[in-house]
Amino acid sequence: xxxxxxxxxxxxxxxxxxxxxxxxxxxxxxxxxxxxxxxxxxxxxxxxxxxxxxxxxxxxxxxxxxxxxxxxxxxxxxxxxxxxxxxxxxxxxxxxxxxxxxxxxxxxxxxxxxxxxxxxxxxx
Amino acid sequence: xxxxxxxxxxxxxxxxxxxxxxxxxxxxxxxxxxxxxxxxxxxxxxxxxxxxxxxxxxxxxxxxxxxxxxxxxxxxxxxxxxxxxxxxxxxxxxxxxxxxxxxxxxxxxxxxxxxxxxxxxxxxxxxxxxxxxxxxxxxxxxxx
Numbered sequence: 624x625x626x627x628x629x630x631x632x633x634x635x636x637x638x639x640x641x642x643x644x645x646x647x648x649x650x651x652x653x654x655x656x657x658x659x660x661x662x663x664x665x666x667x668x669x670x671x672x673x674x675x676x677x678x679x680x681x682x683x684x685x686x687x688x689x690x691x692x693x694x695x696x697x698x699x700x701x702x703x704x705x706x707x708x709x710x711x712x713x714x715x716x717x718x719x720x721x722x723x724x725x726x727x728x729x730x731x732x733x734x735x736x737x738x739x740x741x742x743x744x745x746x747x
Numbered sequence: 748x749x750x751x752x753x754x755x756x757x758x759x760x761x762x763x764x765x766x767x768x769x770x771x772x773x774x775x776x777x778x779x780x781x782x783x784x785x786x787x788x789x790x791x792x793x794x795x796x797x798x799x800x801x802x803x804x805x806x807x808x809x810x811x812x813x814x815x816x817x818x819x820x821x822x823x824x825x826x827x828x829x830x831x832x833x834x835x836x837x838x839x840x841x842x843x844x845x846x847x848x849x850x851x852x853x854x855x856x857x858x859x860x861x862x863x864x865x866x867x868x869x870x871x872x873x874x875x876x877x878x879x880x881x882x883x884x885x886x887x888x889x890x891x
Contacts, residue, residue: 641787669789703800707833708807708887713790720786720798720805727786727800739790 628719630730631699634680635723636690638666639673643736644721644728645680645688647695654679656689664740665689669713686737696723702730714739759848759877761870762839764811765820768875770868771837773845775880777829782808782836792891793819796838801827807887808836814860814891815876828880835884846870852877860886 632647643666656663656676665676666688676689702719709717716735721728759770762779785797785808794814798805806827812820825836850868855861855876863882868875 643789666789670787703805706805706807708835708884709788711890712788722800727798729786729788731789736789
């Protein structure tokens with residue numbers, strides 16, 4: 624993501640003790656974990672915390688990420704670039720950082736983060 | 748810089764994390780900061796404590812204790828190391844100041860982070876590990 628870029632419309636999500644943000648335009652639906660037909664990775668896993676989620680964000684292409692809680696932020700915010708050191712972390716899903724609600728949030732791609740967290744497919 | 752040099756002409760910022768002392772070239776040590784509550788990064792290794800925003804830049808904080816010895820040293824202070832590719836913060840429980848370093852500047856180990864720590868060296872009667880910043884940056888970029 625280019626330096627100085629702004630984003631409007633985000634889902635600010637809590638995952639255990641940590642937080643993560645998604646562009647709202649990437650989220651097709653918000654589901655309950657019990658309604659998912661296949662296992663979904665939880666954002667907590669990426670922070671080394673026990674699995675668990677209260678809601679699941681689902682992309683148009685099917686990738687999904689479980690989170691504990693979420694709120695919508697409509698304000699346009701500047702996206703701070705990802706430091707070179709962090710470019711490969713989270714499966715390369717980091718798109719930048721945003722300052723919202725007085726805190727810094729990692730902004731990740733729902734599709735790439737969903738792929739990074741996806742449980743391995745069972746071989747039948 | 749020759750690996751067998753007995754005294755460097757460079758000056759170094761000397762700091763400690765726990766009981767271990769380190770020296771980083773003064774030319775790339777930008778400042779010593781007290782960092783705020785950190786934002787954790789998804790998928791980050793244990794030694795990457797998190798990030799904070801500083802003058803419009805997102806700075807990763809590296810726990811030197813965890814990185815080098817696998818034991819975390821609680822502190823809210825860090826040395827900002829500024830390199831052409833970016834800035835990183837190395838945790839520091841104490842900062843001794845800027846001085847010269849004497850000793851051999853050979854890798855302290857054959858692989859991992861120790862490949863980018865040099866010595867044995869001394870500064871102001873202390874044993875120090877001299878940090879080779881670009882190599883350390885590469886090492887951390889590859890996940891540490």
